[in-house]
Amino acid sequence: MDLLDELAAALLEPDPDRKLFRVARLQAAWPAAPPAFDRPVPPVPPACGRPDRPALVPARELPRRSLATVEGRAALIHAVAHIEFSAINLALDHAWRFRGLPGEYHRDWLGVAAEECAHFALLRGHLRGMGYDYGAFPAHDGLWQMAVKTAGDPLARMALVPRLLEARGLDATPPIQRKLEKAGDAAAARLLDVILADEVGHVALGDRWFRHLCAGRNLDPEATYRRLIVEYEAPRPQAPMNEAARRAAGFSAEELRALAPPA
Numbered sequence: 001m002d003l004l005d006e007l008a009a010a011l012l013e014p015d016p017d018r019k020l021f022r023v024a025r026l027q028a029a030w031p032a033a034p035p036a037f038d039r040p041v042p043p044v045p046p047a048c049g050r051p052d053r054p055a056l057v058p059a060r061e062l063p064r065r066s067l068a069t070v071e072g073r074a075a076l077i078h079a080v081a082h083i084e085f086s087a088i089n090l091a092l093d094h095a096w097r098f099r100g101l102p103g104e105y106h107r108d109w110l111g112v113a114a115e116e117c118a119h120f121a122l123l124r125g126h127l128r129g130m131g132y133d134y135g136a137f138p139a140h141d142g143l144w145q146m147a148v149k150t151a152g153d154p155l156a157r158m159a160l161v162p163r164l165l166e167a168r169g170l171d172a173t174p175p176i177q178r179k180l181e182k183a184g185d186a187a188a189a190r191l192l193d194v195i196l197a198d199e200v201g202h203v204a205l206g207d208r209w210f211r212h213l214c215a216g217r218n219l220d221p222e223a224t225y226r227r228l229i230v231e232y233e234a235p236r237p238q239a240p241m242n243e244a245a246r247r248a249a250g251f252s253a254e255e256l257r258a259l260a261p262p263a
Contacts, residue, residue, distance in 0.1 A: 078137045090162075091110070158207075158213060165235075170196065
């Protein structure tokens with residue numbers, strides 16, 4: 001099979017089970033015959049495959065639900081599962097869209113897609129055990145919207161998707177875990193332990209390739225990062241930041257101080 005075409009097909013696959021199957025098949029075939037990324041990317045806008053449900057709404061329109069109820073806890077798990085499904089598409093698009101980069105770049109992001117598939121499967125299994133499934137609740141599309149905005153520049157993509165939006169997930173996870181534990185769902189909190197450990201690595205890859213691209217353009221990474229946040233009107237980090245996870249992912253202490261919200 002043509003692995004470059006298969007990569008595009010996995011990105012465009014709407015069915016979650018088939019998407020996971022396609023990514024696993026790609027991951028298995030890639031080491032033996034990695035594709036050559038010398039073909040130009042087709043001049044098409046970013047697109048990704050996703051099922052008809054969940055319905056996508058602006059984040060401000062998502063209903064608030066009490067974690068004292070099974071439905072409320074399921075809605076929270078569903079929100080995280082949707083982030084992981086979106087992250088599969090993001091990693092596939094990182095790998096497929098940008099050309100002229102080392103082969104290791106494409107292999108790295110296919111590996112991330114495979115780990116995001118595993119995360120989605122874990123969360124979906126837990127959700128099904130609660131009597132719900134993926135698509136049962138509405139969701140928002142903020143991650144993919146940033147992918148669309150940064151489709152023309154891999155440097156901006158690495159800065160603002162893995163290094164910004166996914167890094168915000170490092171900050172959000174410990175408070176979510178505490179809420180789940182307080183609500184009596186310690187099993188879900190432990191699933192998030194697994195996911196958080198992997199996500200540090202994903203943000204670190206974004207940091208690595210962002211710095212690689214900055215070096216190629218003779219740009220200061222930390223100043224460029226702050227400039228891109230303003231230029232793309234991207235959300236800044238919010239307090240409290242998970243400083244240990246961010247440091248492990250490549251943020252310096254000086255950068256964390258510069259990014260910290262005003263007291």
